[in-house]
Amino acid sequence: MRNPIFITFFILSCFGTLNCQTLKKNNNQSFPSGISKDSSKVKRQKNFGLKDSISIFYYKIISIENDTTIVDTSLTIKKDYKFNYLRRDEFGLIPFANAGQTYNALKLDRNSKLLPVFGARARHYNYMEVEDIDYYEVPTPFSELFFKTVFEQGQILDAFFTINTSRQFNMSVAYKGMRSLGNYQNSLTSTGNLRLTSNYHTKDERYHLKGHITFQDLLNNESGGLTDFDVEQFTSGSDEFLDRSVFDPAIQNADNILEGKRFYLNHSYALIREADSTSGTLILKNRVSFEDKYYQFNQSLRDDYFGPAFSRRIKDRVTLENFEANLAALWKSVIGEVSFGVTYNKLNYGYDFSTIIDNEYIINRIVTNTIALEGSYKKQFGDVNLWTKASTIVSGEFSGYQFEAEASYQFDEDNEIIANFSSASAASNFNTLLYQSNYINYNWYNKDRFSNEKTSQIGLDLNLNKIADFSLDYTVYNDYTYFAFSEENAGVKPFQEAQAISYLKFSAGRQFEIGKFSLDNKVMYQQVGGVEGVINVPDLILRNSLYYSDGLFKNDALFLQTGITFNYFTEFNANAYDPLLAEFYVQNNTKLGNFPRLDVFVNAKVRQTRIFLKAEHVNAAFTGYDYFAAPNYPYRDFNIRFGIVWNFFL
Template sequence: MQIKYYYILVFFLFVTSLGAQVKLKEKTTQNTQGNFGKDSTVTNRSKGFKEVATVDMYLQFNYELDSIPIDTTLAIKKDYKFNYLQKDNFGLMPFANIGQTYNTLSFDASENKTKPSFGARARHFNYLEHEDIRFFEVPTPWTRLTYKTAFEQGQLLDAFFTVNLSKQFNFSLAYKGLRSLGKYQNSLTSSGNFRFNSKYNTKDKRYTAKGYIVMQDLLNQENGGIKTEDLENFASGNEEFLDRSVFDPNFENAENVLEGKRFYFEHSYKITKEKDSLSNNRLSLINKVSFEDKFFQFSQDVAVTDFFGDVFSNSINDRVTLEDFRTSLGLSYSNNTLGQVGFALNYTDINYGYNSVVLFPNQQSIPNRIVSNFIGIEGTYSKAYKGFNLSGRGNLNLSDTFVGSFLDGTISLKLNEDIALSGGITINSRLANYNYLLYQSDYINYNWYNFDDFKNVNTQQIKFSLESQKLFNAYFDISNIDNYTYFNLEETIDQVNVIRPKQYNKPLQYLRLKLQKEFKVGNFALDNTIMYQNVVSDDNVLNVPDFITRNTLYYTNQLFKKSMTLQTGITLNYFTAYNMNGYDPLLAEFYTQNNTELGGFPRLDFFINAKVRQTRIFLKAEHFNSSFTGYDYFSAPNQPYRDFIIRFGLVWDFFL
């Protein structure tokens, strides 16, 4: 979407919101974490102020239509989520500019997929997947504006609006836009995420439908990081280089773009009409349709042969596309004794690849397409029995080429009002991502075809969790991975890194334990999160730090006759040193390297957050310790982390 349409949308939502400001009655509450906040009651102007809509009447649902409450309180977890991704980024190491990628400090082996994912995973952190879409049901129109400053000549703004035109029909519009120039040369970021969704049901609720449209474009200028000979100038804190724009990056003429459009529609019809609410005997017909069209492109005005290697053409324009269509038709049956059982047949059509075949001088060729269509079966089950909640789902491809399956089962139990336990197992088998199987580039080193050689990646994971406000929260999982697939730094020839996809032909085991506990004394609190990780393998193919920790000491109180909630404190982020993954801008992927150990540096953030009525204000001094704890902070090899900066933002809710 062009930038002018972005401003038109924001203007429309802002004008709509101006008319939505009403007198608010507020009641002091404590959220589930025990932090002070205010949940507002909203007067319904259309009813002449005779009826009141409370915040708990504004509902949002995930893709499985599980209800998620809308929380307008000020809690420490809101501070963790107030970032570019708008989610807790514990376990992620940001790059210098907002909108760039993140280095993953932890690894999640659990996947419920039966087919490869699109490549360029480093560009997908802000790419909204199906699981990220929310549906809504609101008694009055609701608008939310989220704003945050960026790095040099830019801002981040997310404008959202939803309304129920009737009790049966809801729709929402939203657009998140970012532009940030960055502190280093040729590091501009620009992205846009447009989403429209709607939900409908008949008055008798026998027919329900929901759908959405998501259009996304994410552009990043790439510079390959600072040159190796300049690393000493950065790490020593040389005053001549404190202005980061004076660094000469590895190149200044490249950018990559990820764009995608996804259309989704799902509807169901209850074949049996419920005669008695106690019997809950229900049979439904369900149909789902999804289509996604996306591409990734790396372009460079003039090839830099001393960074990526030799070229076919001096002007680089690598472009890969994916068209992914999927539909399913199935039945869902439930009653009080059996629980809920679902079964469906699905059909998938895939078209991935390039517009030309690569032919090497030795007559070796690289094909340009992976095209397939196949049928699969899927099933779901859920049941509540004597305090236990059981759920499971699975999927199997009926294909000889795209062999894939997954099975996921969980069981949970709430022992009392405070303690909840859960456990589960996930078994997954699928092909590696498309860019491991087929890749083409004008750079000779970046051409391969492994579709016939690579085996399925097989993963088995066991997981457990304990959640308790009085005790602590604990999450543990252990995974066994066969045929682990990764990008590897194979060798360096004439200062050119040769990066290739590899498949590890031995099993590896990976475990992680995450603990979270908050201690409170009066208005003071100390929130602690720590994760321990260990990888068991004969070779260093999966590198993660042993420990990751985040500790926040903060103070919360109500001021000005309880009209404002204030929260201020300091957050420490730290992870132990390890062989941190390198970043390849041509692939937009991270690769394994065992030459450079990075990490082991603290990141201290000082914040002041406040809430006045429906507005939450965030002020943060990020990495304020950068000048006195050493300049050896990096997000990846040759990629320095950001310096000290003060940033401001707010979240503004309007209820009509």
Template sequence: MNKIIVVLLFVWLCNGLNAQDKRTKPTIDESSLLKAKQDTTIIKPKTTPRNSKEKDTQPRIQDYLIISHENDTTFVDTTLTIQKEYKFNYLRRDNFGLMPFSNLGQTYNSLTFNFQSSNIMPSFGARARHFNYMEIEDINYYRVPTPLTELFFKTAFEQGQLADSFFTVNTSPQFNFSIAYKGLRSLGKYQHILTSTGNFRFTSNYSTKNKRYNARGHIVTQDLLNQENGGLQDGSVLNFESGDPEFIDRSILEVNFENAESILRGKRFHLEHNYKIIREKDTLSKNKLSIGHIMSFEDKYFQYDQTSATTSFFGNAFKTTNLKDRATLENFYNQLQLNYSNNILGSLQFNISNNNYNYGYDKLVILNGVTIINRLKGNILSAGGKYLKEYKSFTLKGEAGLNVSGEFDGNFIKAQATFKLNEDISATASINHNSQAPNYNALLYQSDYINYNWRNNFTNTETQQLAFQLKYKKLANITVDFNTINDYVYFKEDISFTAGNSVLPVRPFQNNATITYLRVKFENEIKFGKFALNNTILYQNVQDDNEVLNVPDLTTRNTLYYSSYLFKKAMYLQTGVTLNYFTKYYMNSYNPLLAEFYIQNEREFGDFPRLDFFLNAKIRQTRIYLKAEHFNSSLTGYNYYSAPTYPYRDFTIRFGVVWNFFL
């Protein structure tokens, strides 16, 4: 019934909206305006103006607006920069701090962690498969003067390719919709690691002529399928590291199994709308009062299928063939808001929320005479608030939330103060406290493998973060955060199963000591003529008696590149070399049954450089990318891994393009 209600609301939103008056444009930040000045894209109108008075109707690049979940507004950027090079990947965002697996569309090992959070509900689990799962915060909305299309293409490994197609249009000044689909199919270099993923997005936003009512929403469906092989067998690990030319063809290396696949699939219907009771121009005191409502329904599942049990890898199973583990989650979320703002007090919001959740499995498991429940379901009632005040060069932000009733306790407090000296220099300090229940799969898990069944009663994980950021555009961007983590939940091999078991299962545990975690990140770019050196350096220090949070001490990315116009400025060229490196540490292992990374303290990995050569060009609004990835792979020794038993990519050449159309 909930699904039907949400679908009907979206049908109403998309079909009953017609208006003709112009809408006030959202404010664009100064950094975006600077990009507009650098963007050489020329947008031609559909028709030639009939007189000189109509020349101003030609749209500008900064008229093509992109509005984030947080209502931050930027615009379409067709420039070619080093940041665009960093984002030209499967995730389409800067993946610094992530170590990709060998095939496109597989998971990533995390080299760093951010413990700032405002979540007060458990997450689904299967976190290794969520890097490309688009959450509510990942969806943007648009406003464009003419239809806009963007086509993205990049070659994959062996058979297949990656493509992302996007289209948006304003049918009137009041109503915009967009539709997009990102699809991938890649066979990979190793045995049984084919990936096939798809992300469909539909968004719309609307405002009435008098601007009192505003609504926006999206529909997202996603399916992320991976074949699983459990990594290389021990003998194949030795053959890989030997560098023997016989094994340069990676397809002949033997893997642990070739009969399993996993899929994460989800669909979400999301709607946000508000009504302004008192608008600013209605009163002399500049008071504004509005009510808002957010409604979101998400249905997702993670499923692991295997044609026959691999007892040598996961241990004994309840059955020997056609194994299937399937965890599902239905979550229906509603929030009511009261928003008030005043030119003296600032902006205030009070909200109440309800989370109706239903996580679990379709069967009961009886283990050693004990029945493990198969469902966690209920309602959580929450209350919260937000505050924002801007005064001259200062900006103050605050947010808090608390679970008032229900099975899961949770709360968070977040505060931030920013001082902006001028356009180039700013400083920010923030503090964050969070108490959140562990992920659902740590609390309850069921499997056809006997030792992968549990029901845990963990306490909340509590984190505190104190962070500082100093931005100086002409010199550097420095970020420091200090974290304390209590009752941290992690996955690890359970040594209590040693007796009578040749295979140790991976299970969740809760740390009984306090972890302190320091991160210092330094970013800058040094320019000399047409050359530039772009640097990102991350230092991390963990104080953890139990060694359950493992990260490298130093992670760095350095790019030396050359930029110039060619052919009478018909083409803009960027070419250079990027070095990626991190120091040795106890890198987390990957468990395909759980789709989770788990800690290991037996062997250190890292200390291998990865060099990429790139040649990128922009012609009109088209960006062309050519890259020789890891071209030093045969020169520095075969010790490069994405996770234990999962080697990283060998040298390969890949090509791609991003093309914008302004109609």
């Protein structure tokens, strides 16, 4: 990001991410649900023709699916959960010791894809995909500054600015940068996410355009965690090992980096406009995207940690170029919204050179063009909403299909039920199909050997405002692909399980309030059936927050929230981490978990500024030092961190 062209893009466009809340439509005006302690007026902007003050309802955040939310400067317990490196709720994830490192997943999320995706998934938690980019519409310039301390020598800063040059055109720019040395040797992290967005529509609303540009780089030094000997010293709690820098890393002089840039354009034009209730609207839609990314593992001198190697210096680099173009037609009428489209993808994944291992020739690239057909239907029948979408690949080296359906019923403003079903078949991730490395044991080609992964999922969400929010998912996996350690080859390799594996996930959440005290609770229960030792998750995950809220000083000039959060998950065979692949792999020898984590927080809000102070893992010293995020990778010790989120309405 040192090239002058980036500065030019910075000046021409803008982008960002914000906390927000859902809008409800009423007489063609947008109103938020449940704004608390919010600043609802900002100064006049003449060219919008508004009165002396502008409602915060006009500051809109628009997703790629056109779901509209508003800027929210309130302070709630949900904001505390999202005040972290990822800027989203980390329930079901446990972070490694340093900020910017990876997370170990304690649960499986709903996931549906049509084509294989890039590997190094452990590096992708902070990699912003197309669906993570928002677009904006604001009556006056608006900005946000996010700051949080880290672990030794660094900070996290996310700066955002957006402006409408007219009612029709908005642009935004944002950059999230993070650097943290960490408490352990060779655990430095440094990441950057630059996002530029534009949002435009004509005065007659016939033409709409959304576009963004992203440049992202995520660098981690890799230590390999603690050695088995040092794990024993860590868990002993001896004073001489409380200085974590005394531990020698398992591997030396290693790092990995994920970099990517994306250019994205999504626009539509209404060829036929609705004249009355009996006619319809025909909209042509076009989406074009180009993404170029690479993952690289570097080591100045090879190490026996990964086995024998072809060379003394290690530099493994894999790239993916993905060009996507979609053309679709959408018809809106009394029968609903019907859409048909075609998507073209040109995929170029791989390495610069081929290799031969044990007389087996391993190609260096997977290059293919695919064409997929898609269709969708959406209709509202009273308080019932129906939606379904299907797509299938009709041309190319890969095969696959997706089917998704959803039905929802709104009991009233605060209560609803949502049922969904999905079925998909797709090739596994690229790095399970083809991988090459200077380390001999990390070379394979499985494209012709692995079958498509097949997933069937049914879900039910029940949101009852005065009772609780419930979520149930039941998923069946066939030909599930995963990484595991191969004793035969002395390295981590991809495997595929032919037998069916079932996965049940049930969660419930509810907040109770008594006066100025609140108790926010979330519990998740999980169960895996079929083949054992392939999908490992804890049976139970808990999070409970007890806190006090009150306004202080004249006119509640300061709003305060203070309390304690309890996190816990039961013992299980947690996945291990491989720093060369930047992937987690299945292991069934080491159990982790069954340790509580207590965080004490004091949060405050003054006007549009939210202040966060948290003592993390305060119980570390008196509940034992047997806390790990993954085998040989300790969880964080007790520490105190501070940060702010500051909004500006100009």
